[in-house]
Amino acid sequence: MADRQEQHVQAEEALAREGKIVGKVMKIRLYPFVPAASDGCRITDVDGKTYLDFIAAAAVVQTGYRHPKVRAAIIAALDGIWTSMHCCYPTLPAIELAERLAALVPGDFEKRVWFGTTGSDANDCLSRLLPKATGRRRLISFIGGYHGQTTGSAALSGHQTQADMIGVGNVTKVPYPDPYRCSWGPCSRDGCSLKCLDFVARTLQTTSPASDTGAIVMEAMQSDGGDIIPPVNYIPALRKLCDELGVWLVFDEVKTGLGRTGKWFAFQHAGVVPDAVSLGKPLGGGLPLSAVVGRKELLDAPTYNLFTLGGSPAPTSAGLAVIDIVESEGLLANASERGRQLVDGLWELARRHLLIGDVRGMGLMVGVELVRNRDTREPASREAARLAYRCFELGLIVIYCGIHANVIEMTPPLTITSDDVEEALAKFDEALSDIEAGRFDDAKLAPYAGW
Numbered sequence: 001m002a003d004r005q006e007q008h009v010q011a012e013e014a015l016a017r018e019g020k021i022v023g024k025v026m027k028i029r030l031y032p033f034v035p036a037a038s039d040g041c042r043i044t045d046v047d048g049k050t051y052l053d054f055i056a057a058a059a060v061v062q063t064g065y066r067h068p069k070v071r072a073a074i075i076a077a078l079d080g081i082w083t084s085m086h087c088c089y090p091t092l093p094a095i096e097l098a099e100r101l102a103a104l105v106p107g108d109f110e111k112r113v114w115f116g117t118t119g120s121d122a123n124d125c126l127s128r129l130l131p132k133a134t135g136r137r138r139l140i141s142f143i144g145g146y147h148g149q150t151t152g153s154a155a156l157s158g159h160q161t162q163a164d165m166i167g168v169g170n171v172t173k174v175p176y177p178d179p180y181r182c183s184w185g186p187c188s189r190d191g192c193s194l195k196c197l198d199f200v201a202r203t204l205q206t207t208s209p210a211s212d213t214g215a216i217v218m219e220a221m222q223s224d225g226g227d228i229i230p231p232v233n234y235i236p237a238l239r240k241l242c243d244e245l246g247v248w249l250v251f252d253e254v255k256t257g258l259g260r261t262g263k264w265f266a267f268q269h270a271g272v273v274p275d276a277v278s279l280g281k282p283l284g285g286g287l288p289l290s291a292v293v294g295r296k297e298l299l300d301a302p303t304y305n306l307f308t309l310g311g312s313p314a315p316t317s318a319g320l321a322v323i324d325i326v327e328s329e330g331l332l333a334n335a336s337e338r339g340r341q342l343v344d345g346l347w348e349l350a351r352r353h354l355l356i357g358d359v360r361g362m363g364l365m366v367g368v369e370l371v372r373n374r375d376t377r378e379p380a381s382r383e384a385a386r387l388a389y390r391c392f393e394l395g396l397i398v399i400y401c402g403i404h405a406n407v408i409e410m411t412p413p414l415t416i417t418s419d420d421v422e423e424a425l426a427k428f429d430e431a432l433s434d435i436e437a438g439r440f441d442d443a444k445l446a447p448y449a450g451w
Contacts, residue, residue, distance in 0.1 A: 063322055382442075
């Protein structure tokens with residue numbers, strides 16, 4: 001397989017220009033990549049090199065780049081009303097999208113929908129309105145959770161990259177159920193002792209009493225925390241605990257929603273009904289759009305929480321097209337099938353590559369945890385950075401994440417084919433061999449701190 005070593009002339013020139021003018025606070029850089037064009041599951045950089053994209057712009061490009069139906073919906077909206085401030089006068093695409101989303105989210109209670117522009121402000125909406133709607137000031141979220149960059153969403157987060165930022169004080173963090181790194185002993189994704197849930201129950205008796213806790217906010221599959229899937233009995237038991245104590249259960253589906261896991265929402269794998277759901281990333285088909293779908297009393301709360309461009313006509317028109325495409329092109333089934341193919345292939349690679357400690361996935365939300373020793377499970381963080389860079393050199397776009405920065409994440413478009421998966425596995429295999437054999441110059445990582 002042809003190597004693509006350091007021939008990124010225009011990309012490096014562009015990055016040098018950017019380094020002089022754009023602040024570092026908005027950068028997570030893993031390799032010298034500056035995209036210029038894209039189509040389907042492929043993306044081409046400014047030097048004319050084309051890559052197989054197994055990240056899809058952080059799980060944004062659900063239907064692949066430049067899907068003709070998404071493109072047509074955006075153009076039609078722009079040819080109609082260019083933009084609108086939904087808070088004063090709504091447009092028909094926003095109304096229809098709200099109706100479609102409310103119908104997709106399960107629950108026989110009366111629902112309302114709110115629109116924003118990013119997953120961060122959707123979760124910020126939750127952090128503001130949950131105490132107001134429930135009359136209970138406190139919230140509980142999970143260590144390793146990543147809910148956004150605004151003050152409220154960052155307060156819900158439990159990710160190490162935000163540890164130096166002081167958030168609001170009404171959020172209590174509890175351990176996320178992690179079968180691979182369980183703090184309470186042997187654990188399996190097929191079920192566990194639920195001692196981690198006992199911890200939550202004690203928290204609801206002590207530091208965040210249920211009588212003053214409005215909601216528990218969680219990701220049904222933790223993404224930036226390391227692509228962690230809870231044991232199958234955890235979320236149903238958590239729902240039961242919340243119901244017993246009158247605490248709402250709310251899911252962040254910003255990254256996992258709208259089909260990524262093979263169902264419309266990741267929480268559906270657990271068979272539970274949420275009180276509210278936050279959405280973002282793929283919702284606008286690549287344009288800025290987020291939403292909260294929840295109980296009427298949450299989003300009809302006696303206050304204001306609005307953004308000028310939330311629910312604009314072009315993004316909401318694109319959102320309607322995304323839903324139509326996922327339904328009409330069978331992308332839920334494709335996510336499940338291609339996800340199984342990818343996970344099975346990665347486990348096959350694990351037989352030959354001891355650097356792989358665990359492989360886990362729901363549909364096309366897949367994480368590969370790297371370890372230096374399978375017995376001690378010491379995180380292989382530096383190796384993850386090398387591997388992501390080496391994959392890039394070989395023409396495969398992946399990233400690494402996790403609270404130990406040792407999980408390679410794969411979230412390709414839901415339109416990928418079987419051949420795409422086999423190509424990605426071959427490139428990943430070659431990259432693993434190179435890293436394990438020491439065929440990588442660490443000096444290349446110096447400008448790219450990643451996580």
